[in-house]
Amino acid sequence: MIRIAIDCMGGDHGLPVTVPAAVQVAAKFPDTCFLLVGLPDQVAAALKQARPANPAQFEIVAASEVVTMDDPVDMALRKKKDSSMRVAVTCVKEDRADACVSAGNTGAWMAISRYVLKTMDGIDRPAIAAAIPNQRGGTTTVLDLGANVDCSAEHLLEFAIMGAALSQSVEHIENPTIGLLNIGQEAIKGNDVVKEAAELLRASNLNFYGNVEGDDIFKGTTNVVVCDGFVGNVVLKSVEGLSKMIGSMIRDEFMRNPFTMAAGLFARPVLNRFRNRVDSRNHNGAALLGLRGVVIKSHGSADIYAYTVALERAREAVASKLLEKTSSSVLQISQLIRSKNTESSA
Amino acid sequence: MIRIAIDCMGGDHGLPVTVPAAVQVAAKFPDTCFLLVGLPDQVAAALKQARPANPAQFEIVAASEVVTMDDPVDMALRKKKDSSMRVAVTCVKEDRADACVSAGNTGAWMAISRYVLKTMDGIDRPAIAAAIPNQRGGTTTVLDLGANVDCSAEHLLEFAIMGAALSQSVEHIENPTIGLLNIGQEAIKGNDVVKEAAELLRASNLNFYGNVEGDDIFKGTTNVVVCDGFVGNVVLKSVEGLSKMIGSMIRDEFMRNPFTMAAGLFARPVLNRFRNRVDSRNHNGAALLGLRGVVIKSHGSADIYAYTVALERAREAVASKLLEKTSSSVLQISQLIRSKNTESSA
Numbered sequence: 151m152i153r154i155a156i157d158c159m160g161g162d163h164g165l166p167v168t169v170p171a172a173v174q175v176a177a178k179f180p181d182t183c184f185l186l187v188g189l190p191d192q193v194a195a196a197l198k199q200a201r202p203a204n205p206a207q208f209e210i211v212a213a214s215e216v217v218t219m220d221d222p223v224d225m226a227l228r229k230k231k232d233s234s235m236r237v238a239v240t241c242v243k244e245d246r247a248d249a250c251v252s253a254g255n256t257g258a259w260m261a262i263s264r265y266v267l268k269t270m271d272g273i274d275r276p277a278i279a280a281a282i283p284n285q286r287g288g289t290t291t292v293l294d295l296g297a298n299v300d301c302s303a304e305h306l307l308e309f310a311i312m313g314a315a316l317s318q319s320v321e322h323i324e325n326p327t328i329g330l331l332n333i334g335q336e337a338i339k340g341n342d343v344v345k346e347a348a349e350l351l352r353a354s355n356l357n358f359y360g361n362v363e364g365d366d367i368f369k370g371t372t373n374v375v376v377c378d379g380f381v382g383n384v385v386l387k388s389v390e391g392l393s394k395m396i397g398s399m400i401r402d403e404f405m406r407n408p409f410t411m412a413a414g415l416f417a418r419p420v421l422n423r424f425r426n427r428v429d430s431r432n433h434n435g436a437a438l439l440g441l442r443g444v445v446i447k448s449h450g451s452a453d454i455y456a457y458t459v460a461l462e463r464a465r466e467a468v469a470s471k472l473l474e475k476t477s478s479s480v481l482q483i484s485q486l487i488r489s490k491n492t493e494s495s496a
Numbered sequence: 497m498i499r500i501a502i503d504c505m506g507g508d509h510g511l512p513v514t515v516p517a518a519v520q521v522a523a524k525f526p527d528t529c530f531l532l533v534g535l536p537d538q539v540a541a542a543l544k545q546a547r548p549a550n551p552a553q554f555e556i557v558a559a560s561e562v563v564t565m566d567d568p569v570d571m572a573l574r575k576k577k578d579s580s581m582r583v584a585v586t587c588v589k590e591d592r593a594d595a596c597v598s599a600g601n602t603g604a605w606m607a608i609s610r611y612v613l614k615t616m617d618g619i620d621r622p623a624i625a626a627a628i629p630n631q632r633g634g635t636t637t638v639l640d641l642g643a644n645v646d647c648s649a650e651h652l653l654e655f656a657i658m659g660a661a662l663s664q665s666v667e668h669i670e671n672p673t674i675g676l677l678n679i680g681q682e683a684i685k686g687n688d689v690v691k692e693a694a695e696l697l698r699a700s701n702l703n704f705y706g707n708v709e710g711d712d713i714f715k716g717t718t719n720v721v722v723c724d725g726f727v728g729n730v731v732l733k734s735v736e737g738l739s740k741m742i743g744s745m746i747r748d749e750f751m752r753n754p755f756t757m758a759a760g761l762f763a764r765p766v767l768n769r770f771r772n773r774v775d776s777r778n779h780n781g782a783a784l785l786g787l788r789g790v791v792i793k794s795h796g797s798a799d800i801y802a803y804t805v806a807l808e809r810a811r812e813a814v815a816s817k818l819l820e821k822t823s824s825s826v827l828q829i830s831q832l833i834r835s836k837n838t839e840s841s842a
Contacts, residue, residue: 285744285745364737365733369737381726384677387711388710391710391713391715392739394631406769420760
């Protein structure tokens with residue numbers, strides 16, 4: 151059985167989204183069971199209402215507190231020791247669950263996960279990775295998306311290792327290509343950290359493509375794109391902002407007058423197909439990588455469908471042995487670097 | 497008269513775009529004349545073909561070399577001393593022109609402009625600024641878009657001063673609001689440079705709004721958004737990449753089969769209006785700010801229409817006294833900071 155702990159209280163919607171989503175995924179995957187963490191009476195009521203096909207796939211785990219979207223990280227970590235977030239991660243720590251999922255406050259979720267689970271051997275900084283749809287019909291795995299604002303070249307190498315392992319296990323790409331986000335493709339471009347990271351990546355056994363630029367994320371030039379968390383977060387938010395603007399402009403234009411509304415009726419099936427292709431819900435579920443456990447972050451505003459996607463990503467990460475792949479990559483690359491250093495000093 | 501020097505050879509298309517665009521803008525603005533810089537025979541032929549209404553608005557200025565899109569910056573700067581780029585900037589330096597425009601290689605254009613014109617008093621680093629359309633129907637001025645990969649807090653303050661002056665003069669915004677691009681709105685977010693820049697901005701007499709996130713560029717939360725050139729360039733390219741992907745997906749869906757093509761016919765007027773609203777050609781013409789002269793960079797792939805927009809921006813920057821506004825802001829803010837320092841040390 152694959153066991154997933156859910157912070158049922160987290161996110162903009164909480165129980166009305168998290169519990170029905172779990173019930174749907176449980177019906178689809180009989181090999182998966184869920185630890186539903188939260189205020190026990192409320193979770194029980196939500197579970198009853200969602201009518202699980204097989205109640206044996208669910209266990210309610212009590213937590214007496216809830217981390218809100220506005221709680222400062224420090225408050226979430228130090229004052230709310232019995233929060234549904236904390237209890238969900240602890241289920242992974244104590245091997246009651248193989249993965250945990252929350253749609254709550256990203257900063258708090260990262261801080262609590264890191265505090266409870268600790269980082270893997272050989273990983274200094276955990277990172278946040280998400281799959282962004284690209285023009286090839288696939289996705290580009292981009293990290294870090296905001297966990298680390300000041301990164302060294304070694305950190306970028308760690309992100310590459312973790313991103314490759316995620317792409318291998320969850321996206322089933324055999325030997326994923328890695329791009330280093332930069333402001334030009336030439337090796338002389340960029341700041342010192344990026345230049346040094348490129349050297350480390352070239353010396354590693356990863357499938358390093360070279361520098362890529364912002365538009366390569368959408369061209370799908372490489373399977374994985376690595377950047378520091380400041381850049382990654384700004385890119386992610388910019389792209390979300392542009393998508394929203396374009397969506398609302400298309401709606402505006404079709405709602406302008408009776409003629410445009412009639413045109414909209416004709417075009418609706420086509421526009422719906424287009425919307426499905428760019429629907430970010432299909433790629434919900436960022437991975438918090440580098441921790442001693444599978445931790446997934448759902449978008450805060452996720453609806454039931456989007457939340458099922460995040461739960462399935464958590465399931466897939468466990469089934470495809472994300473953690474084992476990451477640690478064996480870290481080990482291989484650190485041995486490789488050590489042996490090169492020994493050669494060069496010999 | 498407003499006098500604009502054009503590097504007629506620059507860009508993906510060169511003469512067939514630059515010269516007809518100049519002829520169109522000259523017809524619209526009888527107070528404007530153009531120095532057409534390039535290989536003189538070729539420029540003369542292109543001008544003749546474009547049939548200017550008033551040939552007195554044009555002067556051909558000879559240059560014997562051309563900087564290509566792939567020329568390394570160093571080669572463009574040191575080996576091609578009689579390039580059309582270099583001669584166009586020199587027209588500004590020698591006060592034969594009030595502004596210069598090129599669609600060529602950005603790195604070379606910045607390096608040559610900086611070398612020939614030098615930076616303004618009080619400005620350490622020139623920056624590249626562009627207007628990005630936002631949801632309010634206006635534009636957000638974003639800088640730096642790639643001239644500076646490692647910035648200090650003082651550089652970000654300089655960018656804010658220059659961005660505000662550009663927004664005032666070219667966009668006619670009286671007291672533009674300034675946002676500092678960050679990964680959260682709270683003052684505690686971000687790296688040390690950004691935190692320090694926020695303090696400098698708060699201490700200045702600029703209309704500082706506070707931190708903004710990537711999506712605020714498109715929400716139009718502030719008139720100006722300031723960031724370092726690495727982040728700005730990556731955001732710009734990402735946004736271009738996403739726009740292209742969305743455009744090609746919409747086309748794909750409407751071209752799928754005869755039914756969707758018929759729907760596309762009905763929807764075409766609406767989709768065209770939408771396309772006009774997001775058409776990046778309407779905002780062509782990035783400004784290279786902080787130099788002792790007005791320097792505009794057109795997109796390399798600009799067509800005639802897009803190039804006329806860039807020429808009109810150059811004209812507007814001269815007419816609305818961009819340079820004078822920038823230097824007087826720099827002076828005011830440096831006096832303000834000096835007087836605060838005197839107070840605090842007294």
